[in-house]
Amino acid sequence: MxxxxxxxxxxxxxxxxxxxxxxxxxxxxxxxxxxxxxxxxxxxxxxxxxxxxxxxxxxxxxxxxxxxxxxxxxxxxxxxxxxxGILEQRVGGAVVDAVLADTELTERQKQVLLDVYETFRRENAAKRPADATEDTEE
Amino acid sequence: MxxxxxxxxxxxxxxxxxxxxxxxxxxxxxxxxxxxxxxxxxxxxxxxxxxxxxxxxxxxxxxxxxxxxxxxxxxxxxxxxxxxGILEQRVGGAVVDAVLADTELTERQKQVLLDVYETFRRENAAKRPADATEDTEE
DNA sequence: GCACTGCGCTTGCAACTGCTAGCGCCGGCA
DNA sequence: TGCCGGCGCTAGCAGTTGCAAGCGCAGTGC
CATH class of the missing domain: 1.10.260.40 (lambda repressor-like DNA-binding domains)
Structure with a gap:
């Protein structure tokens, strides 16, 4: 094997x-x-x-x-x-999954949260196209 | 926190x-x-x-x-x-955990997201106070 | 000038990790 | 019966972590 x-x-x-x-x-x-x-x-x-x-x-x-x-x-x-490198990266899917699975949120709220999340990710992607592991905040 | x-x-x-x-x-x-x-x-x-x-x-x-x-x-x-004992037990539920674990977000963005999330939860809790305390994790 | 404080870094050193070699023990098989 | 393979464990060793002690450098007050 x-x-x-x-x-x-x-x-x-x-x-x-x-x-x-x-x-x-x-x-x-x-x-x-x-x-x-x-x-x-x-x-x-x-x-x-x-x-x-x-x-x-x-x-x-x-x-x-x-x-x-x-x-x-x-x-x-x-x-x-x-x-x-000692913990597997949980990609965006984890957040999306967790939000969608949350029972305390309304569908509308989920939509808002995921929207904000997507916005953030896009922002970051634009700032540092290739290397997503570095944190150049502010 | x-x-x-x-x-x-x-x-x-x-x-x-x-x-x-x-x-x-x-x-x-x-x-x-x-x-x-x-x-x-x-x-x-x-x-x-x-x-x-x-x-x-x-x-x-x-x-x-x-x-x-x-x-x-x-x-x-x-x-x-x-x-x-080298990782804190997940407490806030899957969403909090997933957001915190996300490496594509800056710490600030995480705070914002979790803030929004908390706000939503509080809103909902106010609306239906009693029966929202179910374990959403398996 | 000169002590004083804080900065980041280099140097040995004790303590630990993680390995290979080898121990005794037990069950199957000719 | 001896032998073989697998089981978990002990002994002893490189290689590493993480530390205290101390270096030089820059800024500040006297």
């Missing part, structure tokens, strides 16, 4: 690669939040040298550290995990 | 402890699936001694390993992360 261990390979392979992406993402979120590396390090409860290395892609942080950082940045841990 | 920091605290505090829980969970899933430790190890692409130690709580696996194991068990990685 596994004539090739593509899954494992990809994971192992891409993680090393993605180490940089996650670092970029964190650094970007940090500068957006306008806090220094040391501040975030303290907020997140990690050492500042280590955070520095993470941001520059020299180290691959464990999930706990990622969670701490997410907390420090006040962003969802899931977003970071996806960036780190 | 983090009115439930008990989870966070637990995560940070009890990670060492939770190593055992996640192991139990994995072992349980494995026996449910009726596969041997070695089989799962092969499926997940990890060594069988290591998986053994994980299941007995002697080692705390990294997120990649957890993901591999989740794949091998054919369960969602998120379930495992929650068990491991």
């Amino acid at each position: 596994d004539s090739k261990r593509s899954v494992a390979d990809q994971a192992v392979d891409a993680v090393a690669d993605l180490g940089r992406d996650i670092g970029d993402y964190i650094r970007e979120q940090r500068s957006t939040a306008q806090i220094s590396l040391r501040q975030l390090a303290k907020l997140a409860g990690v050492s500042n040298p280590y955070l520095s290395q993470i941001e520059r892609g020299l180290r691959k942080p464990s999930a706990e550290i990622l969670q701490q950082i997410a907390k420090g940045l006040r962003i969802s841990a899931e977003a970071l995990y996806v960036q780190a | 983090d009115s439930k920091r008990s989870v966070a605290d637990q995560a940070v505090d009890a990670v060492a402890d939770l190593g055992r829980d996640i192991g139990d969970y994995i072992r349980e899933q494995r026996s449910t699936a009726q596969i041997s430790l070695r089989q799962l190890a092969k499926l997940a692409g990890v060594s069988n001694p290591y998986l053994s130690q994980i299941e007995r709580g002697l080692r705390k696996p990294s997120a990649e390993i957890l993901q591999q194991i989740a794949k091998g068990l054919r369960i969602s990685a998120e379930a495992l992360y929650v068990q491991a």
Whole structure:
């Protein structure tokens, strides 16, 4: 059945690669939040040298550290995990599905929500056509 | 929005402890699936001694390993992360979860969407106060 | 000029992860 | 009976994470 261990390979392979992406993402979120590396390090409860290395892609942080950082940045841990390649990306379908499946909303409200959602996505797509993983907000 | 920091605290505090829980969970899933430790190890692409130690709580696996194991068990990685205490339990329902997990939205946009969502829910709750509290998740 | 504070980064080091090799045990088979 | 394969586990080892200590640099007050 596994004539090739593509899954494992990809994971192992891409993680090393993605180490940089996650670092970029964190650094970007940090500068957006306008806090220094040391501040975030303290907020997140990690050492500042280590955070520095993470941001520059020299180290691959464990999930706990990622969670701490997410907390420090006040962003969802899931977003970071996806960036780190340790959680599958849930594409737009997930949001649409969830909204449609929600029993507390009227059909009209669902329509409004999905409309806003689509607008946001289009906005972002226009801003950064190829790379949708980076967050250039504001 | 983090009115439930008990989870966070637990995560940070009890990670060492939770190593055992996640192991139990994995072992349980494995026996449910009726596969041997070695089989799962092969499926997940990890060594069988290591998986053994994980299941007995002697080692705390990294997120990649957890993901591999989740794949091998054919369960969602998120379930495992929650068990491991590195991901907060989904609370606000599927919509909130899906929005937060969406990587194409900026954090600001997520806030807006969730805000609208909350507004709708409150509106509806005001209209029909009693019977709206059903579990929409399976 | 000169201390002082905060910034990000480099350097070793302890602790951990995750592996290979190998152990004892049990059931099937000639 | 011996032998073979699979089971879970122990022992010992590279390689990594995550840290404290310390570097140089820029801005500020005296």
